[in-house]
Structure formats: structure tokens, C-alpha cells
Amino acid sequence: MTQLPGLLDTEAIRKDFPLLDRQVHDGKKIVYLDNAATSQKPRQVLDALNAYYERHNANVHRGVHVLAEEATALYEGARDKVAAFINAPSRDEVIFTKNASESLNLVANMLGWADEPYRVDRETEIVITEMEHHSNIVPWQLLAQRTGAKLKWFGITDDGRLDLSNIDEIITEQTKIVSFTLVSNIMGTINPVETIIRRAQEVGALVCIDASQAAPHMVLDVQALQADFVAFTGHKMCGPTGIGVLWGRQELLEDLPPFLGGGEMIETVSMHSSTYAPAPHKFEAGTPPIAQAVGLGAAVDYLSSIGMDNIAAHEHAITEYAVKRLLEVPDLRIIGPSTAEDRGATLSFTLGDIHPHDVGQVLDEQGIAVRVGHHCARPVCLRYGIPATTRASFYLYSTPAEVDALVEGLEHVRNFFG
Structure with missing residues (x-):
């Protein structure tokens, strides 16, 4: 068994994840390497969900009966946990949404409907990057089309880094919002947040960070980031x-208009007009994802008990090992950084002229779960002139043995296709 410095006790951790014991395709133990798409869930989260539905299920905030009060306490308690997890200055800055896509759309729509000085219009610019997930491209395209604002973006270098050589020309006095990913979901690149935010602050632009691939894997401190919005x-x-989750600075949430209207987000309603509740409820119209928030709170507890620094160290060791092993595979090309420096635990690659869908199918027959396609980041594939990639992504329960299984599986793929 390969021993690497910095690894967690994966034997103990994996016992918390029932699915990792599953066998597929005539008794092959599953090797789950699709964590950038979704992670597996520990028993602690599954138990919290079951307990909520079995013992506390009710709508929140308005009821005075015991179940409603218990459900409200659990839901708002999850907000407290998330606020502490990301070091938010106030729990009222934590907005629950249904996913990061909704969080990013929320920001885009708020800015489209806002009054000055935040309003995006035909006199302003929106800045994103070429490596974004579609969830951080399409909402800004829609906003630009609706308002007449100009959409600009940073390109990508040959080695998978953001090209910031023209940062002063991309982020200008007309820029109203800069929205970019902290960690690329396709290449694993960790972006230079401080450099981008410093320039945005120089011109008075707001900054929104997509932390979907960061929050699970590293310490996420919104105060240290100094962004205006963070989504995950x-x-x-x-x-x-x-x-x-959407985190936003308190003063911005107070000034910006709501995205969705309905129950719970209001203060008063008449047939002529309405006034809105304070944040975060102003942005949480209707019955919220109560059970899901409770489950997220349990997940935060679980990750915090292990320690995000420890998880980051484990994943760095696994990623370093995986890069080394994958580069030993003939005809394999890593798309993105070819070292473990400033990169997350996501590796996308091509294998000769074998289509990634074929690679993924043959790996699946061996019990190895990877993701194939453009990973909702098609501009990256266009940038490198490839139709798609195979993506292996790791997490706190990933092991060196699973990396070895992937490499052996890729050798089988090469032999299968001659």
C-alpha cells in the first residue's frame, strides 16, 4: 500500500460513507472519482435528514406549535453553522438557495434591478473568465443581453492558468462586477484571488466568487477573501x-432588491405595494429547503470535526500522487496545470485519440466512476481544441489505491482500443 505524507485515516473515514462499500458490475468494488460533480454523504448527514423527517418535519418561522418551532430552530441553526464555517461576520449574511447556480443568478438579477451605484446597464461592463462553469457564464450573458452591458473575460494560458497580463484593460473604471471561480471545476486551477480583487477594488467594482469547488476542499474565509459575494x-x-449558499456583505444585501417574491420575504403586503423583510429572509421567498439545510448543517459539522486544513493536506497529497501517476500513462495529456502547485483535487485529461466517452465507459466496466464531457465548461474545451475530457476528482475519502486503480484502468482502456 502506497504511503503518502499528510493523508487522513481514510480507512476510518470511509466507514462513514455507506455507498463506498457498494459493488457494481459482478462484484467490483466501486472506485468513486466523480467528487467534483457530487460528493458521497456520510451516515451523520443521512441520519440528520432522517431524524428531521421522522421527528421534526414542519414548515418554518410562522408556526407556534412545537414541530414548527423545532424545525425553525434546526433550519436557523444550520445558518449559524454555515456562517461559522465560512467566518461570516453575521449570520444574516448567509442566504440559502437551491444550489450555486441559483446563488449566482440571484446576484446577477439583483444587479440588473438595482439602483445606483450598483446597477448594471449599457454604460457598464461585466467581467468573467474563460474557465468558468456555465453557471457563472450564462447568468452574466443574460444580464448583458438584457441591460446592454459589455461582457468581457480573462483568457487562459497554455498551462491552464488565468492570463492576467491585460488585467488593467479587462477590469476598467466601467466595470461594475467581476465574477470568477476560486477553483476551476474542469482543470482544478486555484486562481489568484488577491490580484483580481485588488484590481477590482481599485476601480470600485464588486466581486463575486464561485466557491463551489473550494468550499468542500479548503478553508473558506469570506472575510479574508474580501469579496462582496461568495456562492457555493x-x-x-x-x-x-x-x-x-450565497454569502453577501450585509450593507449590499440591505441595499439590493430581492430576486424572487412570495411568502416569508415580505414585511407588509397590500394590493398596492409591499415592503420587504431584512436579509437573509428578503432573498428566501416561499418554503425554503428546510431538510436540505439541516443536512448541510450536519455536513458542516462533519467536515469541521475532521478539519478543513487536514482535508486540504490530504487532497494535495493525493493530487500530487495522481499527477505523477497519470503522467506515466502513454498518450495522456492533462488539461490544465501539470503539477500539484496551486491546483485542487480535480484532474481532466485526454487519452490519445480515444474519445472521453469511450474512456469513461470502459472504466465504468471496471467499477471506476469518472466524469466525461465538457463538464459545463465548454469554453475551456474550445480553448484547447478538444471535444471533451475525462475528469477524475478526489475528496477526503480518496486513497492512493484508487489512483492506482485509475491508472491500471487507463492501461486497460489503451489495450482495449489497441
Whole structure:
């Protein structure tokens, strides 16, 4: 068994994840390497979901009966946990959404409907990057089309880094919002946040960070980031699907208009007009994802008990080992950084002229779960002139043996296709 410095006790951790014991395809133990798409869930999260539905299920905030009060306490308690997890100055800055896509759309729509000085219009610019997930491209394209604002973006270098050589020309006095990913979901690149935010602050632009691939894997301190908005999702960080988070600075949330209207987000309603509740409720119209928030709170507890620094160290060791092993495979090309420096635990690659869908299918027959396609980051594939990639992504329960299984599986793929 390969021993690497910095590894967690994966034998103990894996016992918390029932699915990792599953066998597929005539008794092959599953090798789950699709964590950038969604993570597996520990028993602690599954138990919290079951306990909520079995013992506390009710709608939140308005009821005075015991179940409603218990459900409200659990839901708002999850907000407290998330606020502490990301070091938010106030729990009221944590907005629950259904996923990171909704969080990013929320920001884009708020800015489209806002008054000055935040309003995006035909006199302003929106800045993104070429390596974004579609969830951080399409909302800004829609906003630009609706308002007449100019959409600009940073390109990508040959080695998978953001090209910031023209940062002063991309982020200008007309820039109203800069929105970019902290960690690329396709290449694993960790972007230079400080450099981008410093320039945005120089011109008075707001900054929104997509932390979907960061929150599960490293310490996420919104105060240290100094961004204005941070979005992430629960299902990639051991939580359930159907729950996302938008963190925003308190003063911005107070000034910006709501995205959705309905119950709970109001203060008063008449047939002529309405006034809105304070944040975060102003942005949480209707019945929220109660059970999902409870599950996310349990996931935060679980990750915090292990320690995000420890998880980051484990994943760095696994990624360093995986890069080394994959580069030993003939005809394999890593798309993105070819070292473990400033990169997350996601590796995308091509294998000769074998289509990634074929690679993924043959690996699946061996019990190895990877992701194939453009990973909702098609501009990256266009940038490198490839139709798609195979993506292996790791997490706190990933092991060197699983990396070895992937490499052996790729050798089988090469032999299968001659």
C-alpha cells in the first residue's frame, strides 16, 4: 500500500460513507472519482435528514406549535453553522438557495434591478473568465443581453492558468462586477484571488466568487477573501442536493432588491405595494429547503470535526500522487496545470485519440466512476481544441489505491482500443 505524507485515516473515514462499500458490475468494488460533480454523504448527514423527517418535519418561522418551532430552530441553526464555517461576520449574511447556480443568478438579477451605484446597464461592463462553469457564464450573458452591458473575460494560458497580463484593460473604471471561480471545476486551477480583487477594488467594482469547488476542499474565509459575494453548493461538500449558499456583505444585501417574491420575504403586503423583510429572509421567498439545510448543517459539522486544513493536506497529497501517476500513462495529456502547485483535487485529461466517452465507459466496466464531457465548461474545451475530457476528482475519502486503480484502468482502456 502506497504511503503518502499528510493523508487522513481514510480507512476510518470511509466507514462513514455507506455507498463506498457498494459493488457494481459482478462484484467490483466501486472506485468513486466523480467528487467534483457530487460528493458521497456520510451516515451523520443521512441520519440528520432522517431524524428531521421522522421527528421534526414542519414548515418554518410562522408556526407556534412545537414541530414548527423545532424545525425553525434546526433550519436557523444550520445558518449559524454555515456562517461559522465560512467566518461570516453575521449570520444574516448567509442566504440559502437551491444550489450555486441559483446563488449566482440571484446576484446577477439583483444587479440588473438595482439602483445606483450598483446597477448594471449599457454604460457598464461585466467581467468573467474563460474557465468558468456555465453557471457563472450564462447568468452574466443574460444580464448583458438584457441591460446592454459589455461582457468581457480573462483568457487562459497554455498551462491552464488565468492570463492576467491585460488585467488593467479587462477590469476598467466601467466595470461594475467581476465574477470568477476560486477553483476551476474542469482543470482544478486555484486562481489568484488577491490580484483580481485588488484590481477590482481599485476601480470600485464588486466581486463575486464561485466557491463551489473550494468550499468542500479548503478553508473558506469570506472575510479574508474580501469579496462582496461568495456562492457555493451543499451537495459537493457531503451535504444533500437541493441546497446552496450565497454569502453577501450585509450593507449590499440591505441595499439590493430581492430576486424572487412570495411568502416569508415580505414585511407588509397590500394590493398596492409591499415592503420587504431584512436579509437573509428578503432573498428566501416561499418554503425554503428546510431538510436540505439541516443536512448541510450536519455536513458542516462533519467536515469541521475532521478539519478543513487536514482535508486540504490530504487532497494535495493525493493530487500530487495522481499527477505523477497519470503522467506515466502513454498518450495522456492533462488539461490544465501539470503539477500539484496551486491546483485542487480535480484532474481532466485526454487519452490519445480515444474519445472521453469511450474512456469513461470502459472504466465504468471496471467499477471506476469518472466524469466525461465538457463538464459545463465548454469554453475551456474550445480553448484547447478538444471535444471533451475525462475528469477524475478526489475528496477526503480518496486513497492512493484508487489512483492506482485509475491508472491500471487507463492501461486497460489503451489495450482495449489497441
